[in-house]
Each structure stands twice: as structure tokens, then as C-alpha cells.
Amino acid sequence: MHLSVLDLFSVGIGPSSSHTVGPMRAAARFAAGLTLQGHADAVCRVRATLYGSLGATGRGHGSDVAVVLGLLGEKPEDVDTSGVGARIAQVRASRRLLLAGAREIDFDVENDVLLLGRTILPRHPNGMIFEAFDGDGRLLTSAEMYSIGGGFIVSADDAEESTEHPAGEVASVPLPFTTGEELLEVCRRTGLRVSQVMLANEAAWRPESETRAQLLRIWAVMQECVSNGCASDGILPGGLNVPRRAARLKAALDAEDDQHDPLRAMEWVNLYALAVNEENAAGGRIVTAPTNGAAGIIPAVLHYYEAFVPGASEDGIIDFLLAAGAIGILVKLGASISGAEVGCQGEVGSACAMAAAGLAEALGCTPEQVENAAEVGIEHNLGLTCDPVGGLVQIPCIERNAIAAVKAINAARLVRRGDGTHAVSLDQAIETMRRTGLDMKSKYKETSRGGLAVTVIEC
Numbered sequence: 001m002h003l004s005v006l007d008l009f010s011v012g013i014g015p016s017s018s019h020t021v022g023p024m025r026a027a028a029r030f031a032a033g034l035t036l037q038g039h040a041d042a043v044c045r046v047r048a049t050l051y052g053s054l055g056a057t058g059r060g061h062g063s064d065v066a067v068v069l070g071l072l073g074e075k076p077e078d079v080d081t082s083g084v085g086a087r088i089a090q091v092r093a094s095r096r097l098l099l100a101g102a103r104e105i106d107f108d109v110e111n112d113v114l115l116l117g118r119t120i121l122p123r124h125p126n127g128m129i130f131e132a133f134d135g136d137g138r139l140l141t142s143a144e145m146y147s148i149g150g151g152f153i154v155s156a157d158d159a160e161e162s163t164e165h166p167a168g169e170v171a172s173v174p175l176p177f178t179t180g181e182e183l184l185e186v187c188r189r190t191g192l193r194v195s196q197v198m199l200a201n202e203a204a205w206r207p208e209s210e211t212r213a214q215l216l217r218i219w220a221v222m223q224e225c226v227s228n229g230c231a232s233d234g235i236l237p238g239g240l241n242v243p244r245r246a247a248r249l250k251a252a253l254d255a256e257d258d259q260h261d262p263l264r265a266m267e268w269v270n271l272y273a274l275a276v277n278e279e280n281a282a283g284g285r286i287v288t289a290p291t292n293g294a295a296g297i298i299p300a301v302l303h304y305y306e307a308f309v310p311g312a313s314e315d316g317i318i319d320f321l322l323a324a325g326a327i328g329i330l331v332k333l334g335a336s337i338s339g340a341e342v343g344c345q346g347e348v349g350s351a352c353a354m355a356a357a358g359l360a361e362a363l364g365c366t367p368e369q370v371e372n373a374a375e376v377g378i379e380h381n382l383g384l385t386c387d388p389v390g391g392l393v394q395i396p397c398i399e400r401n402a403i404a405a406v407k408a409i410n411a412a413r414l415v416r417r418g419d420g421t422h423a424v425s426l427d428q429a430i431e432t433m434r435r436t437g438l439d440m441k442s443k444y445k446e447t448s449r450g451g452l453a454v455t456v457i458e459c
Contacts, residue, residue, distance in 0.1 A: 002173045003332065004199055004205050004300040005325030008290045008354075009126055009218045012076035013084075014280035015393040018126055018338055018446075019054060020076070027070025029153070030130040030143050031100040037141055038040025044105055044135040046071060046097075049114040052125040053340040054147065056117030056447045060238055060391030062283060064113045067128075073101035076151065081285055100204030116350040117447070123156060124148055125445065149338025149346070150290045171204035178333050180371050180426035183326060187367035194370050195322035195361050196389055202322075215321045216314070221287050222276070222299035228273025228284060236281045238392040244282075246275035265308045266406055272300035273402040281394050288329045290337045293344070293386075293393050294351035296401035300323060301355040301408050305362055316362040324358035327374045327426075334427065335434035339386035339446040342437025344397075348404045349381030349433065353426075355408035362416060368420025375426040376411035385444035387451025396452055 012021040027048060034040045049068045050058050058064055065088050069079060072087070088109075091097050091208045097107035121127030124146040131142045146158035175190065175197050177183040185198050202211040230250045249271050258264045276296035280286045289298040302320060306312045328337065331350045336342045356377035360370045381404065389395040415422075443450030 001202070002171060002176060002201070003329045004202060005211075005322055006148065006205075006214055006218075007152070008288070008325045008328040008332075009215075009321065010151055010288050011218070011221050012095050012286055012288055012292065013066075013079055013081055014283045014286045014292055016061040016063075017148045017151040017288045018149050018340060018434075019058060019063045020289065021151035021288065021292065022068040022126065022153050023054065023063045023128060024066040024076050024079075025049065025151065026128055026145040026147060026153045027067045027130065028073060028075060028100075029070075030145070031071050031073060034132055034141070035100065035102075039132055039140045040100070040103060041131045041326070042134045042140060043099060043103065045112070045133040045137075046099065046105065046107070046239045047112045047131045047133070049116060049129045049131075051116050051127040051129075052120040054126045054128065055115040055119070056449070057388065057391030058117075059117045060249045060388070060448075061393065062107065064115065064353035067113050068097070068109060069275045071100070071107075072098055074136060097160050111433060112139035118321040121146070125442070126338070132239065149341065150288050150332070157343065172451035173201035173204045178330070180330055180374070180430070183330070184367055184371055193319075193361065194326050194357070194367050195319035198322040198326050204286070212318055213261065215318050216253060218287055218321065218372065219302065219317055221285060222302065225279050225284065225286055226272050226275045226303060229279040230271070232278070232282070234394075236278065236392075236394055237283070238281075238394065240390050240392055240394055242281075242394045242398075244278045246271060246278050249274065261279050265304060268307065269300050269405050270402040271305050272303040273297060273405045275397060276300065277393070277398040277401045281392065281398065290332070290350055290354065291339070293339060293345045293397055294347040294401060294404070296398075297348065297351040297405045297408060298355045298358065300401070300405035301359050304405075304409055305359060309363070312362075315436060320358035320362040323361035323370055327354045327357040330426065331378070331430055331433070332429070334430040336437060341445065342433055343384055343440050344386040344400065345378075345381050345384040345433055345446050346437065347386070349378045349384055350380055351401075352408045352411070355405065359409060359412035363412060363416060364415055365412075366420055369415045369418065372415040372418065372420050372422050373412045375422060375424060375429050376415060377408050378426070378433065379424060379429045380401075380407065380411075383436055385451050386446040387444060388446065389453050389456045390449055392449040395456065
């Protein structure tokens with residue numbers, strides 16, 4: 001399977017790529033498929049059942065809301081985030097739903113969106129079953145789907161290659177690679193940098209000019225997300241009474257004369273990451289990078305590059321995203337970017353590795369140094385569990401992004417002083433993540449039944 005950089009970076013809605021974006025895409029796919037199957041005129045009721053991690057933390061992650069939006073025909077990349085509350089309230093009050101935006105049917109959110117957290121479907125912890133019934137209650141059709149992280153969905157009958165690609169169809173690329181060593185070999189053989197290899201492969205989907213334009217759009221959404229997060233105050237939704245800090249932190253930083261503070265940049269990086277993840281927790285517009293739960297790390301490091309690196313340029317931003325995408329592909333193919341599969345090491349660890357590699361690339365590092373930066377980023381997040389308090393992407397998730405963003409910058413700066421040789425390879429670190437995820441108990445993988453989720457008393 002070949003992936004595009006735009007698979008890793010897609011525009012969606014918070015608070016979770018696997019629990020919000022994936023279920024919305026799955027529900028929309030099911031609703032649209034009813035027409036293709038010839039059932040659209042006969043459907044009088046639909047039911048969605050969410051299992052495993054989706055069921056356990058679905059309410060906190062807005063999975064039930066996402067399913068309703070998907071059944072309405074909405075897509076995460078263009079849904080009006082400001083109008084979500086009103087639309088869901090209307091569906092609840094009327095007990096009616098405009099299926100795929102075309103046929104109105106009876107629909108009771110409480111009874112037609114079921115969350116079964118202690119039952120796990122066989123393929124993945126984030127499983128869903130959608131069913132459509134006629135007026136006599138007879139089952140017309142059903143679909144079993146899985147949200148496998150980063151907004152990717154796959155059906156039970158699909159091969160892995162059938163995973164939905166936000167970038168488009170599966171394509172054959174001119175410079176394929178599936179491991180870090182293969183990527184380095186391609187770079188040595190061709191004389192290309194990591195970003196150049198990715199750009200050459202992106203031509204399998206679209207012209208270079210379009211790839212560059214799309215990446216700049218991704219960057220623009222990241223910037224808008226930071227701006228929105230810095231301008232918003234109040235309490236995050238969900239009941240934990242977590243205050244938004246980004247606006248106050250920005251005001252404090254703006255007011256300080258900190259030009260001579262050696263750690264000034266770190267505080268701004270903290271701000272960028274906090275702003276993004278507070279927006280995510282509030283259900284705002286977000287870029288999967290590679291997931292929503294870890295969406296603040298790459299934007300924070302990119303903002304660091306733009307604000308604090310002399311000579312930063314638009315080309316550097318594009319190179320950053322391309323190199324980061326290459327590392328994200330390696331992690332997704334070799335382990336997982338899903339907290340429900342491997343814990344938070346798969347989300348924050350992957351994003352940290354991607355950001356470290358991206359910054360190293362933008363700083364002009366060699367392919368060997370870029371691979372080294374990614375390895376440092378992922379190695380020092382190994383074992384990180386996914387333990388959201390109350391099933392919400394707030395504690396410890398928001399601060400975890402800030403800490404990992406600083407760690408990514410440190411990784412890039414560390415390897416820049418070396419020649420790229422190191423004892424542990426990126427492939428070995430990724431394989432370690434995979435094995436650690438297999439060994440990790442399910443209570444530490446996005447179920448809110450272990451770690452901080454049970455040791456912290458909910459407010």
C-alpha cells in the first residue's frame with residue numbers, strides 16, 4: 001500500500017481523528033452506499049453500534065455526534081463546526097434525520113446510536129456496525145467498519161489496500177519505500193533528499209504544483225487553528241472543567257520583554273501546541289497530524305521554524321511537511337498511529353518523530369540525519385499509554401502535545417550536530433513500538449480504564 005502525504009495530513013473536526021473523523025466518514029460512506037445498493041427508498045430506520053474503544057470513550061470524543069453528522073451526509077473536511085450543536089439538537093428534538101441529505105427517516109439518537117465499550121469486534125478496537133431497516137423492521141443491509149487511526153476507515157471485507165485515502169485512490173509510486181532503510185537507500189541511489197523523494201511520489205496522485213498548493217492549504221489550516229486557539233477563552237466542554245490557557249498565555253508572552261530569555265522560543269512552542277489541542281478538544285477545525293489527539297505537535301514545530309529559524313521560507317515549510325509525511329507513512333505501515341492499537345506512543349510518539357524529521361529536513365540536514373531525528377523522536381516516547389481522563393482529549397493530552405513539540409525540536413537540533421550514524425535505527429524503534437502495543441493491556445489503550453484515567457478523580 002502506498003500512501004500520500006495528504007493521507008497523513010487531512011482537514012477534519014475535533015476532538016479525535018479515530019473517534020470523531022473516522023466514525024463520521026464511516027457513517028457517511030454507509031449512508032451513501034444505501035443508494036448504490038438500491039435501498040435508499042426502502043430505508044425507514046438506521047442503527048449504528050460502536051464497539052471497544054469507540055464505545056468506551058465515544059461520548060467524550062463526540063463519536064455519537066460524528067455518526068449523526070455522517071448519516072446526514074456531512075464530511076469532516078467541510079462540515080460547519082459552528083453549526084454542529086444546533087443540527088444535533090434539531091435531530092434529537094424532532095427524532096427525524098435527513099439520511100444522506102436526501103430521505104427523511106425516524107431517528108432516535110439515544111436508541112439508534114449505541115455504545116458498547118466492553119465488546120470488541122475482531123479486527124480492531126475501534127469497530128462499528130451500521131444497519132438499515134425497512135418499514136416492517138426487516139434488515140435491508142449492514143456494514144462492519146473500523147476506524148484505524150488518523151481518520152482512516154476500512155470495512156470488514158476490505159483488504160488493507162482499500163483503506164480510504166483522503167488524497168485519492170491507491171497509486172503506484174516511482175520511488176517506493178516501506179521502511180526507513182529503504183527510504184535511505186532510495187535517497188543514496190537517487191541523490192535526492194527525503195522531501196524530494198516524497199514529492200516525486202506525490203506525482204502519482206497529482207501535479208507537483210497541486211501538491212505544493214495543497215500542503216500550503218494544510219499549513220494555512222494549522223495557522224488558523226493556532227490563531228483560533230489563541231483567541232478563545234473559557235472552559236472546555238465535557239464536564240472536567242478544564243480551562244483554556246492559550247489566550248492567557250499569549251497575552252502574557254506578548255506583554256513580556258523576553259528578547260533575552262534563552263528559553264523564550266520554548267514558551268511560544270508550548271503556546272502553539274496548547275492552542276491547537278484546545279481547539280481540538282472544543283471540536284474545532286483541525287489537521288490530522290497524523291491524528292487529532294497529537295495534532296498540536298507538528299503545527300507547533302512548524303510555527304517555531306517560521307518564527308525562530310533564520311531564513312525560514314515557504315519552500316522550507318513544504319519540505320518539512322513532505323519529510324514529516326514520509327516518517328508518518330513508515331510508522332503507519334510498520335506499527336500504528338492509533339492510540340487504540342498501540343497507546344499514545346502511536347499518536348504523540350509518531351507526531352514527535354514526524355516533527356523532528358520535518359524540522360531536520362527544513363534545516364538542511366542529510367537523509368541520514370533526518371532518519372536519526374525521527375528515531376530520537378519516537379524512541380523517547382516508547383511505552384507512552386493512552387489514558388484520557390473522563391474519555392476526553394484534555395488530560396493529559398493537551399499538555400502532552402506541548403512537551404512532545406519541544407522534544408521534537410530538541411531531537412532535530414541534537415542530530416544536526418552529528419553525522420546521522422546511531423545505534424538504534426528508525427525501523428527498530430518502529431518495530432519496538434509495534435511490539436510494545438501488542439504487549440500493552442487494553443486498559444492503557446484509549447479505553448479510559450487505566451493510568452491517569454482511573455487515578456485522577458474527575459472534577
